[in-house]
Amino acid sequence: MMKSIVCREPGKLEFSNSKKPTPLAGEVLLKIRCIGVCGTDIHAYGGSQPFFSYPRVLGHELAGEIIELGEGVDLPLGSAAFVIPYLECGQCVACNAGKPNCCTNIEVIGVHRDGGMCEYLAVPADHVVISEGVSYEELAIVECLAIGAHSVSRANVSKSDTVMVLGAGPIGLGAAQFAQVSGAKTFIADVNPERLRFCENEFNFDAQVDCKQDVQAQLSILTGGDMPTVIIDATGNPKAMESTFGWLAHGGRIVFVSVVKADISFHDPEFHKRETTLMGSRNATKEDFEHVVDCMRTGKVKSANMVTHRTSFNDFTKTFPEWVKPESGVIKAIIEVG
Numbered sequence: 001m002m003k004s005i006v007c008r009e010p011g012k013l014e015f016s017n018s019k020k021p022t023p024l025a026g027e028v029l030l031k032i033r034c035i036g037v038c039g040t041d042i043h044a045y046g047g048s049q050p051f052f053s054y055p056r057v058l059g060h061e062l063a064g065e066i067i068e069l070g071e072g073v074d075l076p077l078g079s080a081a082f083v084i085p086y087l088e089c090g091q092c093v094a095c096n097a098g099k100p101n102c103c104t105n106i107e108v109i110g111v112h113r114d115g116g117m118c119e120y121l122a123v124p125a126d127h128v129v130i131s132e133g134v135s136y137e138e139l140a141i142v143e144c145l146a147i148g149a150h151s152v153s154r155a156n157v158s159k160s161d162t163v164m165v166l167g168a169g170p171i172g173l174g175a176a177q178f179a180q181v182s183g184a185k186t187f188i189a190d191v192n193p194e195r196l197r198f199c200e201n202e203f204n205f206d207a208q209v210d211c212k213q214d215v216q217a218q219l220s221i222l223t224g225g226d227m228p229t230v231i232i233d234a235t236g237n238p239k240a241m242e243s244t245f246g247w248l249a250h251g252g253r254i255v256f257v258s259v260v261k262a263d264i265s266f267h268d269p270e271f272h273k274r275e276t277t278l279m280g281s282r283n284a285t286k287e288d289f290e291h292v293v294d295c296m297r298t299g300k301v302k303s304a305n306m307v308t309h310r311t312s313f314n315d316f317t318k319t320f321p322e323w324v325k326p327e328s329g330v331i332k333a334i335i336e337v338g
């Protein structure tokens, strides 16, 4: 038997007992070691996540130990691995175009099917990446960093770019760090002064932009009037997203990585005069995941300092409601499974 944490309905988490799974052909069984808590989990718990059905075991940022192999799988038992939680169909127009991250039939572990807030999880072996030399805790935040890394690769950021990342949450911090890895001059922007102070103390971005002040004026000074050539939005705020059209350099690119349940509009002359490129960024590819682990291993990105809160599996149902409150100051929280 094993224990799982089930989100029975919005606002209600409880433990449940179920049979320990057996890996099917092509699957591996993971003993879950660390689980990253994500905005998606918070929205699912809060009831504001579209396309979500209950009851559901949450958790898609997963690191564990390979303890059993299904038929036809040849991976070293006992290795530390993380999970790529996006299960693609392999046959649709997007999959055929090499973009399984936006598969038309995508199923995300912990969103569309039961996830990893449990002791053992069977997953397809080709969605498990073995990564020695990185702690379980770091492996549990690879997914959230990979989303940021994907937004940077979408915009094809290079060292000639000036990138502004809007929103200093875990995704934004990931995006900003990978923009730096690409050699770009990088600014991070937020409305929350505590977040900006955190960025200043913990990271080495070229500037912090205070969104409570005149953003246009700050960017104009920072760029000598040119404005950022790339703006990546990780706020999940429609107003912020709409503002990006007026803050961009001529010839620049905007990437929306956060998703909102709203219409976004822009004034066409603003869009047109810049010959703006607007892109969505969804999930991440295997290449993004590999890039993230590589950068972790070589110390090119900081991840440990993004983990601000930790709890044990047994305490999670009590701790989580506290973390959901904005005043908790959570950037990234981790559940350690004993």
Ligand SMILES: [Zn+2]
Pocket: 038, 039, 040, 060, 061, 143, 144
């Ligand atoms: Zn996530």
Ligand SMILES: [Zn+2]
Pocket: 088, 089, 090, 091, 092, 093, 094, 095, 096, 100, 103, 104, 105, 106
């Ligand atoms: Zn597909």
